[in-house]
Amino acid sequence: MSTFSSDSPVRQLRYSIGMDSTRVRRRRATINDVASAAGLSRGTVSRVVNGEKYVSPEAKMAVESAIAQVGYVRNSAARNLVRQESRAIGLIIHEPHSLLFEDPNIGSILLGANSVLSAADYQLVSLIIDTARDSQRVADYLRGGLVDGAVIISARTSDPIATAVRNLKIPAAFVGHPPGTPDIPYVGIDNVAAARAIVHRLLDTGRTRVGMIACALDRDSGQDRLEGFRTALGPAFDPDLVLEFPLYTYAAGADGMAELLRRRPDLDGVFAASDAVAAGAMATLQEQGRRVPDDVGIVGFDDSSWALRCKPQLSTVKQPADLLGRAAAELVLAQIEGKEAEVRMLSTSVVWRESA
Amino acid sequence: MSTFSSDSPVRQLRYSIGMDSTRVRRRRATINDVASAAGLSRGTVSRVVNGEKYVSPEAKMAVESAIAQVGYVRNSAARNLVRQESRAIGLIIHEPHSLLFEDPNIGSILLGANSVLSAADYQLVSLIIDTARDSQRVADYLRGGLVDGAVIISARTSDPIATAVRNLKIPAAFVGHPPGTPDIPYVGIDNVAAARAIVHRLLDTGRTRVGMIACALDRDSGQDRLEGFRTALGPAFDPDLVLEFPLYTYAAGADGMAELLRRRPDLDGVFAASDAVAAGAMATLQEQGRRVPDDVGIVGFDDSSWALRCKPQLSTVKQPADLLGRAAAELVLAQIEGKEAEVRMLSTSVVWRESA
DNA sequence: GTTACTTCTGTGAACGTTCCCAGAAAGCGT
DNA sequence: ACGCTTTCTGGGAACGTTCACAGAAGTAAC
Structure with missing residues (x-):
């Protein structure tokens, strides 16, 4: 036969599954298959699937059993196309x-x-x-x-x-x-204000030689935290005590801290751009025998699970992610x-x- | 006019944007809009967008500039519908x-x-x-x-x-x-074999009183790691030294370790179901003044970043995630x-x- | 019996593509 | 001039829905 009914459920897919030449994947059942199985129309089936009112109890039951029988599931592409939305x-x-x-x-x-x-x-x-x-x-x-x-x-x-x-x-x-x-x-x-706030409190505990391990300056968060640090320190700001790393990582903290200590052995405070960074920095400090917070105070950012897991737990900024x-x-x-x-x-x- | 050409690009959306009553969102440009702007047919435009051969250089250029002019982007729902795939x-x-x-x-x-x-x-x-x-x-x-x-x-x-x-x-x-x-x-x-392997090596270092902090027994990974532990210990297996937690967390490790030490103060080895768990366990051990690995040996699972961050770095199973x-x-x-x-x-x- | 309303059902049209076929145009060898 | 192939274009049909409309059937009021 050279033609077939558009509603025939036995039509095969253009592409067969191929892994088993004796078996051919059947086309997915459409709303028309359900309609003819239920002896009703497309429209009624659509109304049932979409839970609209104005469909008789008998029709509803017939459609539902037809759906189960032919294994119908709605084609979202078709639906999205006509509704012009995807949800x-x-x-x-x-x-x-x-x-x-x-x-x-x-x-x-x-x-x-x-x-x-x-x-x-x-x-x-x-x-x-x-x-x-x-x-x-x-x-x-x-x-x-x-x-x-x-x-x-x-x-x-x-x-x-x-x-x-x-x-x-x-x-x-x-x-x-x-x-x-x-x-x-x-x-x-407001990363600027938040950074400024926590650095201020760091200063309030009497620290005077404070550095920062800054990260991700290609993002607003990175830039703004640095800016907050700068404005908190005011005239005491020393660009030499700011190290920049591309990413907020533990490794950045560890390496940055080592470098900071090299540049300024008597450093007594650090603002790490995130908790992960702070954790890395703390590890380096402790490795080098500095006590936290007695010798060096350290603050982070995020209030993530890192903060609670550090040896002395981290003072940090709580960010409502x-x-x-x-x-x-x-x-x-x-x-x-x-x-x-x-x-x-x-x-x-x-x-x-x-x-x- | 009560009717309009199907190809008219000025037709409006059924739903207007609403926030500004003077402005109405225009319908997205379709392939037909491109076709009429380029003075060519649907088919040719389709061939150009899909990079098919058999399209003349002039047609291609005309289509491309028409696309830019009307701001056409392909509607994936329509494409997926007809192609029966979504990629x-x-x-x-x-x-x-x-x-x-x-x-x-x-x-x-x-x-x-x-x-x-x-x-x-x-x-x-x-x-x-x-x-x-x-x-x-x-x-x-x-x-x-x-x-x-x-x-x-x-x-x-x-x-x-x-x-x-x-x-x-x-x-x-x-x-x-x-x-x-x-x-x-x-x-x-093979979680069973992997767990068995690492526990065996733990035993090989001379540990005889070994516990396990097991997690996620509702998954194959959790069950199998426990099974590996059991078979590695053989007759020495003591169900009392296995603690179960729902999730692979740091907290499970910390709490589990405390309980294990309570049950068996002379414990000298622990298999933690994951590195995070091991990290928690290690923290508890160190808090309680036990030296790792001298007093208690501990192994984890995953070879995640946790493993490298522990005080003595973790022995663990490398899982190729x-x-x-x-x-x-x-x-x-x-x-x-x-x-x-x-x-x-x-x-x-x-x-x-x-x-x- | 007419009118009006509610409930329910069927169907044409549209959504925006791709695929396929027919055929035009062009090139080329005879 | 003819046939054959290759390149290129146009348009019908299909994909599977939803929506709007028309109308049937039933109920209720007058």
């Missing part, structure tokens, strides 16, 4: 290898965003960017309409994905505000609903423990 | 809150899988399951045809998502083999290509450092 939100993680393991904030942001989106019945899909190739593919994914919006975390200065998102004009929110990325809604914390995730998700949803998107700054607090 | 692979992360931060394996698996899929031009989309509601939504997402396959990591015994995936008969691979989940392809390591991710991705791709899917066991090795 999915992308979350773009742009992190170098190492940080995906070390940065505890990412997980919290993710879960925070997920809980908000889940409640609004949106699916969170995380896309990670590891190579330049990924960057292109992720941009295509976002542009193709497979998501209704996007949350971008840890974007760097003039990140290609950031400009891509802006050009698409798709509802989006950044977590953190990469310098050089104009006018995209974001949520964040999960709230950042939640707020970013809310920002995206608001835009989808056509509301004005407002930048939101979340507050931080200083947690004073034993390390300084 | 996306889902990766399902089913972890309790805490582990998303503490388990370094997850990040490695993710990046491993991503690199393989990226090379094959598939988009990896990660779906996290945090609540029962998520579980349902993720299952719907997978079933809807939005992904061509799935990798499931850290599934637990009789995980609902596992059975859902099996029923769908979608190409899938597990990382680890949850007990009670039959005949789904998976990749994994990134390779697990790669292998799982390859397994899914193989199934998509119709090949037979084979279970793959990856080899581990014992890393001997200072902790025992």
Whole structure:
């Protein structure tokens, strides 16, 4: 036969499964298959699957058993096409290898965003960017309409994905505000003020020779924490006592601390750009026989699990990572609903423990 | 006018953006808009966007400038619908809150899988399951045809998502083999043998009173490591010296160690079910004034960054997490290509450092 | 019996692509 | 002039839904 009915459920896929020549994969059941099995129409089946009113109890039962019989599951591509929405939100993680393991904030942001989106019945899909190739593919994914919006975390200065998102004009929110990325809604914390606050308290304990291990100056968080440090010290600021590393890592802390001690053996205070960095720095200090906090005071940033695991527990800045995730998700949803998107700054607090 | 051409680019969306009543969001440009702007047909535009041969240089240029002019981007839903594929692979992360931060394996698996899929031009989309509601939504997402396959990591015994995936008969691979989940392809390591190997070496250093802090017995990894411990000790196995915790956490290690010492103050060896657990255990030991490894030897599992950060560095089992991710991705791709899917066991090795 | 309303069902049209086929145009050898 | 191949283009059909509309059937009020 050279032609076939569009509604026949026995039509085969163009591509067979191939691994077993005797068996051929059947085409997925469609709404039409259900309709004919139930002796009803497409429309009624659609109404049942979508839980609409105005369908008789008998029809509903017939459709439901037909669905079970033919093994129907709705094709989302077709649905998304006609509805012009996907009810999915992308979350773009742009992190170098190492940080995906070390940065505890990412997980919290993710879960925070997920809980908000889940409640609004949106699916969170995380896309990670590891190579330049990924960057292109992720941009295509976002542009193709497979998501209704996007949350971008840890974007760097003039990140290609950031400009891509802006050009698409798709509802989006950044977590953190990469310098050089104009006018995209974001949520964040005031890194400058938070850094200044904790450094002030470090100074208040009488430290006078204070250095900083700064990281990730290609991000707002890195730059702003350094700026906070600078303004807290005021005229006492000594650029020689600031070391810069690309990433917030334990290793950066360990190496940075060693170098700081070389430059200034009588150092009595350190501001580490994150808790992981602080942990590394503390390890070096203790290896070299310095007592914390007696000889050297040290403070971190994040209030992550690192802070509690250090020998003397870390004084640090509590950063509400999960709230950042939640707020970013809310920002995206608001835009989808056509509301004005407002930048939101979340507050931080200083947690004073034993390390300084 | 009561009707309009299907190809008119000025048609408006059914739903306007609403936040600004004077402005109305224009419909996204379609391939037809490009075609009429370029004075060519749909077919030719499609050929250009898909980089097919048999299109003249002039046509190509005309199409490209038309695309730029109208701001066309391809609608993936329509494409997926007609092609019956999405070129996306889902990766399902089913972890309790805490582990998303503490388990370094997850990040490695993710990046491993991503690199393989990226090379094959598939988009990896990660779906996290945090609540029962998520579980349902993720299952719907997978079933809807939005992904061509799935990798499931850290599934637990009789995980609902596992059975859902099996029923769908979608190409899938597990990382680890949850007990009670039959005949789904998976990749994994031989946890029993690995645990036995490292415990044997612990015994070889002369320890005779050895306990274990076991975790996650609802997973194959947890059960098998315990089994390895049991068989390594043989008749010397003492169930009283095995403590069970739900999750692989630092806290489990710290608490477990305290309890072990209470039960058996002269304990001289500990097998911790993961490096994080070992780190917690070591902290407790040192707090209580025991020297590691002189008084008590301790070994972990994973060879994660924890291992290098412990005071005496951890002896542990090196688990190739990134390779697990790669292998799982390859397994899914193989199934998509119709090949037979084979279970793959990856080899581990014992890393001997200072902790025992 | 008419009118009006509610409940329920069927169907055409649309969503935006890709695929396939028909055929035009061009090149080339005879 | 003819046939054959290669290159290139256009348009019909299909993918599987949802939506809007039309109308049937039933109920209720007058």
